[in-house]
Amino acid sequence: MLTRTISSIAAITLAACAATASNAQDNDDNFAESASHGRPVKVMIVSMFAPEGQVWLDHLGPWESTPVAGLSPDYPDVHCNKQDICVMTTGMGHANAAASTMALTFSPRFDLRHTYFLVAGIAGIDPQQGTLGSAAWAKYLVDFGIQWELDGREIPPGWNTGYLGINTKDPTQKPPLDYRTEVFQLNTALADAAFVLSRNVQLSDSDEAKAARAKYGYAPADLPPTVIQCDTLAGDTWWSGTLLGERARQWTKILTDGKGVYCTTQQEDNATYEALSRAANAHRVDLSRVAVLRSGSDFDRPYPGQTSADNLLNYAAQGGFQPAVANLFLAGNPLVQDIATHWSEWRHGVPPR
Known part of the structure; x- marks a missing residue:
């Protein structure tokens, strides 16, 4: 009985030593990978669902795919090309955007310390702004x-x-911002540089979109699409309506102390930015290198004589989806290419132009 007990203790001790050695090896491997900081990336394009990512994949390949633990099971890989331009897709909504962005930024597979992030997706749009x-x-x-x-x-x-x-x-008061994610201000210099690089781009359009916008009867809703500067509103609830649109304008003014101008509505951007902020606190990304581009795929409110329900339920009939997706690339690529091809100017921050 004593011999069997001693043998058991010896076996347990050997197993523990083996486990310790294995853990030490794992730690050494993790340390070595972390020490190298992974693959450097110049631009990381963040899309939310497949069509938004595919428009980049169709134009800037060939691509090398890298799986990243913790990304959405629908979009488990990050795709990178020879220019060190990468594309990742988070999945739609706040939860997917935050989880996938955190997984990316804390992965040892990539060095994102000097990376420029371009969040590029479609959105609803205010007809008085675009x-x-x-x-x-x-x-x-x-x-x-x-x-x-x-x-x-x-x-x-x-x-x-x-x-x-x-x-x-009451609805006119600014809240105390206890959540700390209610409003974020992006780097104005980067937003202005992106606008200057893209403002003269000829954007895509469609016959269906032309017919839909003509029903509004006022500018800029009934004009062809252009590159503009205005601010974006996040929320997981899809909405439609003139009164809700008025609240969107008012809420943007309240939270930005009158400086912001609402124009697009989407689901993810505050969640994505907060995840990047957590990574920045860990010195893994630079928050001054985040740009956000949203293209109008449907109007956020009805045209005169239309109901809000009809505008929401038949949003796809407006014909804005395909042009909006195409225009993410057309408007976003000038910034992406300027960064990638003039990296010596961009590596240390947004260059004066």
Whole structure:
């Protein structure tokens, strides 16, 4: 009995030593990979679903695919070309965007310390700021979802909306920003450089989009798409309506102290930016190198005489999807190529132009 006990103890000790050696080897391997910082990347293009990523993959290949643990199972690989331009897809919505971006930035497979991030996706658009196919460079990211909401049929007298900032007393007050993700300001110099590089690009259009925008009867909604500068609003709830659109404008003004101009509505950008911010705190990325481009695939409110329900339920009939996707590349690629081909000018920050 004693012999069997001693043998058992010896076996356990040997197993523990083997496990310790194995863990030490794993730690050494992880340290070695971390020490090399992974593959350097000049530009990381962040898309949210397949068509947004595919427009880049169709133009800038050939590509090398690298799997990254923690990315969406629908989009498990990061694709990089010989210019050190990479494309990743997060999956749609706040949760996917945050989780995938965190997985990317904390992966040892890539060195992102000097990388420029281009978040490029389609969005709803305010017809008073742009039109179907318009490509908008943002300076502010505003979260539309972090609000209190009252049923619109039960709002107090004198209120024009059922939305108000959390821990405020009426819809006009700025909240205390306790969540710390309600609003972000991007690097103005980078946003301006991106706009200058792309503002004269001829954008894609479609006959369906031309017919849809003509119903609005006012500019810029009924004009051809152009590259513009205005700000973007995030929230996982798809919405449509003139009154909700007015709240979007008001909310953007409140959170940016009157400096921001709402024009596009999407789901992910505040979540993506917060994940990048966490990585920046760990010295893995540079937050001054984040640009956001959103192109209008559908109007956020109806044309005169149309119902909000019809505008929402038949958004695809507006014909803006294909031009909006194409224009992500057309408007975004001038910045991407300028960074990649003039890296000595961009490596240490946005160059004066």
